[in-house]
Amino acid sequence: MSAIIVSGGDLAEEEAASFIRKEKERHQRVGDDLLLVAADRGLDHMMKMDITPDLIIGDFDSASEQTKGACVTYEKAGVTVIRLNPVKDDTDTEAALKETIRRSTGEITLLGGTGGHRIDHLWANLRLLGYARQQGRKMTMLDSYNRIRLLEGQEELVILKDEQYGNYLSVFPLDGVARGVSVSGVFYPLEDATLDGYASLTVSNEITEQQAVIGVTEGKLLVMETRD
């Protein structure tokens, strides 16, 4: 069972709704379930998208009465609602991710994890990619301008030019050194590179062939596909 978490950051709701519906159809076709999780103010996004979550989780400390009322209505309709203590260690998105990891087995997509002005929120969410991976799960952060994934040791990611997300492809080590980094099919190819500094060598590459192949043999590599 795969999962989509909708968090309270910026969200292009029409686009997101279309993405969720397509994912639901795709999962139905292959006989897989898709868990839809609303993380705190992500519930507002889901209500606007007219999509019913399977799980709602958050402290709702800044939620409107309408949102709190909706929680109760959903709960009566059988949706699981987990109300967190506002004084807690985790962010709502992190708590939602942990619960999602418990309740699903496949890939996890995070929508609404970006946007807003506060870089601490964004940074914390980006690190969740590493947390998910630590738990053995693949996670994608997605918004209208960015698709961000994490690649770890001995793994290869193929991005078809026809299916790339935006025009730019950037790779960065997530924590410490990434070794044996290779990126082929792009304007600035890398072969067995060690990314250990703070160089922006690997920003704004472009896929020039039919597909880009990205690999890393040691360490964690953030793969960001972006558009302006």
Next chain:
Amino acid sequence: MSAIIVSGGDLAEEEAASFIRKEKERHQRVGDDLLLVAADRGLDHMMKMDITPDLIIGDFDSASEQTKGACVTYEKAGVTVIRLNPVKDDTDTEAALKETIRRSTGEITLLGGTGGHRIDHLWANLRLLGYARQQGRKMTMLDSYNRIRLLEGQEELVILKDEQYGNYLSVFPLDGVARGVSVSGVFYPLEDATLDGYASLTVSNEITEQQAVIGVTEGKLLVMETRD
């Protein structure tokens, strides 16, 4: 000699101009010079702020004719202009930072290094904090909502409540593990903590006493002060 780099990201120009003028005055009072660097489209910001840079650096590949013309005018007036090859390894901001490190000795502030939708740009700029530190320099990233600094082994940072930047204080390890992390004077104090996971334990703390003291004994710690 300290330095301020103005890069091409989002910038609240009035606020930035006021910051630069105050910094100029402060440096004059203590007899220190302040190097003003325009990184590529940061020049447009500086022109709008009516502040003359000491150094202009960039590839100007997406610059308007007006901006290119301004470069020539500034050059004639004695401002150093470094034109980079658009096909290069570094981002313009990184090239500007390297040149700034060569030409100054004190603290470096980066304005306009945030904003925009592309997370790869932001990520690359955040890593520059680590690069600057690797070169033995202290750097601050600043925008209307965030002040971001980096703390390294055996160092302590004191933030007076009266002078804090926004309401929230978050700390994160930058690369790998940060050990001996302490944060006092805050709602959720930390003492000799090891931050090695991807937990968001350290997001959105609040300064509750007259000052917060942040320390780390091993590793690199990002310190983010933010406001909504």
